[in-house]
Amino acid sequence: MTARHVVIIGNGPAANEAAISLRTQAPDARITIISKEPIRYYKPHLLPDLIAGKVSEQDLYVNPLEFYKENDIRLRLGQEVVHVSFATNEVVMEHKEVVRFDGLIIATGGKPRIPEPLQVFEDLMLSLKTLSDAKVWKERLRWVDSVLIVGGDLTSLSFTKAVLSLGKKVYFILHGDSFWPVRFNEELSSEVSQRLSDRGVEVISCRKILRLVMASEDSVEVETDGRKLRVGAIGAFFGLVPDVKFLARSGLAIERGIVVDEFLRTRFEGVYAAGDCAQVYHPKLRDYWVSIGYRNARNLGRVAALNLLGGQESAETAPAGIFQLDDISVNTSWWTEF
Ligand SMILES: Cc1cc2nc3c(=O)[nH]c(=O)nc-3n(C[C@H](O)[C@H](O)[C@H](O)COP(=O)(O)OP(=O)(O)OC[C@H]3O[C@@H](n4cnc5c(N)ncnc54)[C@H](O)[C@@H]3O)c2cc1C
Structure with missing residues (x-):
């Protein structure tokens, strides 16, 4: 696919890794990140350290705002997507604005349950x-x-x-x-x-x-x-559940997360999901897994971007790294020693 306007919903690790990979692989693509949080990309895993006073708010931020300007990535912060139409390839914002896309990566992560x-x-x-x-x-x-x-x-x-x-x-x-x-x-x-x-x-x-x-x-x-x-x-x-309620009437397959194949493709062409909001097919297990963790999210963001541009990279993870949790297979790149 020749990506013209790629919209990324989310501004966490999956979204940012996707944006950077897109920019590297497709220098001419128009890239827009839309995020409901009004602030730039930060590391959520440092929030407990912020509370403890071990790090400052500045330590949390990953890229300065100039980074997005230099890389020609449009950042739309504080804007919530409330609906996506796959008939017209449009993202609808809470403030009623409609944004058209040629390619879409959904990286909306999770929300507390x-x-x-x-x-x-x-x-x-x-x-x-x-x-x-x-x-x-x-x-x-x-x-x-x-x-x-x-x-x-x-x-x-x-x-x-x-x-x-x-x-x-x-x-x-x-x-x-x-x-x-x-x-x-x-x-x-x-x-x-x-x-x-x-x-x-x-x-x-x-x-x-x-x-x-x-x-x-x-x-x-x-x-x-x-x-x-x-x-x-x-x-x-x-724990967190995927933040995907706004997609309920979009026609996307949603179970524990947005259902995607091992290449992170949804059922709609040019539409991918990555990070904590995705439920990814594992061909060896013949089952789906959901992802938790900063590193997993970045990896899935990168894979989604490459495949959106025509790649065939599998997001497959080692079966040994997958836990069964009730009926859900979970892979985490995150383990906390307490
Ligand atoms: C307190 C805390 C501690 C953690 N500690 C660790 C750790 O030590 N190690 C580790 O590996 N992982 C840790 N994690 C988990 C890790 O942060 C997540 O796995 C990772 O951030 C998931 O990345 P993501 O890009 O999929 O989603 P997120 O980081 O959740 O980002 C989702 C983005 O989507 C945006 N969004 C959501 N819905 C919409 C919408 N409708 N419209 C527009 N924007 C939207 C949000 O504003 C946000 O920018 C921690 C998480 C938390 C909260």
């Missing part, structure tokens, strides 16, 4: 996905002495480290329904509990959170099936 039984308490829980979430946490942690973490995904562990390093008390409710990239069985649960306890975290064993109530401006009362406590803030860490 809260299991259904806890959704009634959603307003009282904070998550950690974006820089703006991290700033909310940073501000909250200035005023509170304790945090309750509910969940148990990878982010929860690096976040716990950050909170402990600030000298705050951490309570933890390990929840079986977290998106841990291995099966969350009893053995693993007790191993993680032990490691958390060794570091001074108070692990609360409970089957159900019965009540969360705002007790004062900076404290929340928590009642579980065996315990009552008051904490300064509550974090929900149940």
Whole structure:
């Protein structure tokens, strides 16, 4: 395909790697990155370090704005895509503007998930996905002495480290329904509990959170099936689900993520998905896998760009690196030692 105008939805590692690969391989292509976040590309994996005060906001950013100008990549920040039409090859923005594309790479990543039984308490829980979430946490942690973490995904562990390093008390409710990239069985649960306890975290064993109530401006009362406590803030860490709701009526095949073949092609010509939002076919496994992690995302972004330009590179990953998590095969380039 001769790429004329390639639109990339997203501005994370998958999107940026795609844009750079496109520019290198197709010097004449018109490239546009559209992102709902109003800020330039940053490293999400450094957010816990930002909260801990180990790095500054400037340390998070990857490329200066001039980089995009020099490489003739148009950055449209703070603009959300709400619909894509594959009949007319158009992306529709929240502010009603329509942008035409000849090629499209969807790299919208994931968004925090809260299991259904806890959704009634959603307003009282904070998550950690974006820089703006991290700033909310940073501000909250200035005023509170304790945090309750509910969940148990990878982010929860690096976040716990950050909170402990600030000298705050951490309570933890390990929840079986977290998106841990291995099966969350009893053995693993007790191993993680032990490691958390060794570091001074108070692990609360409970089957159900019965009540969360705002007790004062900076404290929340928590009642579980065996315990009552008051904490300064509550974090929900149940992993991420692909941020693809806006594509629900687009005609794309969507299951756990956007369904693509091993070349990251969707069912529409010239349309690819990469990074955490993709569900990728693995020819050897004859099954699909979803990706987690910064390195995986960059690799998938690069492969999507090359194939959009006519390449035939497979995104296949080593079968040994794939975990089964309930019915989902997961590959992660990310493991946190706690
Ligand atoms: C706190 C935290 C710690 C992490 N730590 C690690 C780690 O230590 N190691 C590691 O490998 N991985 C880590 N990860 C995971 C890693 O950051 C992700 O796997 C990676 O960022 C996924 O890249 P992506 O490009 O697929 O999506 P994302 O980085 O999620 O980027 C998605 C982009 O799409 C944009 N977007 C979404 N929907 C729309 C829309 N409708 N319209 C316009 N724009 C849209 C978003 O604004 C964003 O720019 C961490 C993640 C978090 C949140």
